[in-house]
Amino acid sequence: MYKLETKGLAKRYGETDALLPTDLQVKAGEFLTLLGPSGSGKTTLLMMIAGLVDPSGGQLLIDGKDATHAAAGQRGIGMVFQSYALFPHMNVWDNVAYGLRMRQVKGAALNSAVEDALAMVKMSDYAKRLPKELSGGQQQRVALARCFAYRPSVVLLDEPLGALDKKLREHMQLEIRRLHDDLGATFIYVTHDQDEALTMSDRVCLMNQARIEQLGTPQELYDRPCSRFAADFIGQSNLLDGRMTATQSFAAGAYNLSVESAYVPTNHHHEASTLLVRPEMAELVTPADGFVQGTVAEMVFLGSEIRARVKLDGMADSDELFSVRCHRRHAASLGDKVGIRWDVASTSVLMQ
Ligand SMILES: Nc1ncnc2c1ncn2[C@@H]1O[C@H](COP(=O)(O)OP(=O)(O)OP(=O)(O)O)[C@@H](O)[C@H]1O
Ligand SMILES: [Mg+2]
Structure with missing residues (x-):
């Protein structure tokens, strides 16, 4: 009861x-x-x-x-x-x-x-x-x-x-x-x-x-947020709008991203969706090693950590910056060309 x-x-x-x-x-x-x-x-x-x-x-x-x-x-x-x-x-x-x-x-x-x-x-x-x-x-x-x-x-x-x-x-x-x-x-x-x-x-x-x-x-x-709204309201989030393709990858802008081990809520179809990547699950790497590439546009000092905010290449219709947690010893500089990788299993594909 x-x-x-x-x-x-x-x-x-x-x-x-x-x-x-x-x-x-x-x-x-x-x-x-x-x-x-x-x-x-x-x-x-x-x-x-x-x-x-x-x-x-x-x-x-x-x-x-x-x-x-x-x-x-x-x-x-x-x-x-x-x-x-x-x-x-x-x-x-x-x-x-x-x-x-x-x-x-x-x-x-x-x-x-x-x-x-x-x-x-x-x-x-x-x-x-x-x-x-x-x-x-x-x-x-x-x-x-x-x-x-x-x-x-x-x-x-x-x-x-x-x-x-x-x-x-x-x-x-x-x-x-x-x-x-x-x-x-x-x-x-x-x-x-x-x-x-x-x-x-x-x-x-x-x-x-x-x-x-x-x-x-x-x-x-x-x-495991159930929707774009939930992901956006709770915690810091990077939200890439796109769609699931037949090959179990996710098409966003110029990218085809792997979502093989990503979380996909059960009631989800292949319509327009959003890929959620939490900043602490992502890291800066060389452009060649990244799933996506871009230019460091802001460095935000948060005390215990630093957030790099990256303007992604190939995302014409989005002005959003992609946030990545950096450790203080590995901080990047404004204008650096970088790649970003993340732990695919920690990402979610959400309904818009
Ligand atoms: N007495 C009332 N007469 C008419 N509309 C009302 C009345 N009380 C609430 N509403 C409407 O109902 C909706 C929900 O209001 P509610 O006060 O429950 O929101 P809330 O989630 O507590 O918001 P907040 O975070 O601003 O306190 C709002 O659109 C509000 O305008
Ligand atoms: Mg209230």
């Missing part, structure tokens, strides 16, 4: 499909991330699970029971939003106690639940402060404590780190993942940041245009 299951769950606003009929199964204790571009339906799906938006069709099951129209307060679900939405006139302690008081928790039980929740997010020393006396990261911790205090079995988080700077974001990503592991609750986390999705999640649900594009572990999405 699943903790949460949607069957054809859908939402329309007038002529707009905010979410097309969607089937999704979420396991108990799982950390699932909804990832996708703006307007792809992430918040809509989350709000219907929370009971804050009424579905236009389909069904929601919680613990195997129909909860499609259950009141939000009866679902055992906690929610954390991008804006922390703390009560400005209440101190940290009262903010965390608020949801518990609403649920008639009192006295010693209230005290220990608030103190446990504050300890969990390392904010016990700040109980008497007002929200405006806290940093952004501290306010977000209080919002998390307020949600966790009543021990929901499902926690929904909608871009909770959106307002934080990069360093604090990365720190809080690890904190939230640790809190998930401590609580043992089911987490559904919304972000449009692919790095965040890959680092934090057990599974990622990639959304595009009001539907699920692909659902899988971070590694499955990275190594």
Whole structure:
């Protein structure tokens, strides 16, 4: 049995499909991330699970029971939003106690639940402060404590780190993942940041245009994207548009490239397709040794590595540069004529 299951769950606003009929199964204790571009339906799906938006069709099951129209307060679900939405006139302690008081928790039980929740997010020393006396990261911790205090079995988080700077974001990503592991609750986390999705999640649900594009572990999405969109959205990618030929090679521009051991999704035919080559699976070689040839147009310093960006010969209708990971000792120079090779087994042929 699943903790949460949607069957054809859908939402329309007038002529707009905010979410097309969607089937999704979420396991108990799982950390699932909804990832996708703006307007792809992430918040809509989350709000219907929370009971804050009424579905236009389909069904929601919680613990195997129909909860499609259950009141939000009866679902055992906690929610954390991008804006922390703390009560400005209440101190940290009262903010965390608020949801518990609403649920008639009192006295010693209230005290220990608030103190446990504050300890969990390392904010016990700040109980008497007002929200405006806290940093952004501290306010977000209080919002998390307020949600966790009543021990929901499902926690929904909608871009909770959106307002934080990069360093604090990365720190809080690890904190939230640790809190998930401590609580043992089911987490559904919304972000449009692919790095965040890959680092934090057990599974990622990639959304595009009001539907699920692909659902899988971070590694499955990275190594085996199901479409050009998925490959482009997750990780760095070189995408060569062309077509499969009868001889199991791939024709792109002036090249005939081997795809003998490449991954080809099962439902794929020989129509226009795209060859995906990840930059870290490619290397610069002499022009004669390369599968493709070109001229180094940019060198991008990324700290731990350098990316060579190559303008390919024989690709008349594409201005895209091909990225290749270089080790610092073997960096190339701008204007060098180079060849590029890659590990064919790591490439995929995708539908456009
Ligand atoms: N209350 C509403 N009335 C009309 N249209 C809406 C409403 N809420 C959402 N939509 C539309 O539904 C679609 C999905 O919106 P949703 O908020 O779920 O996207 P999202 O993936 O969360 O995007 P973002 O990353 O920008 O938060 C969008 O086209 C949006 O304009
Ligand atoms: Mg949203």
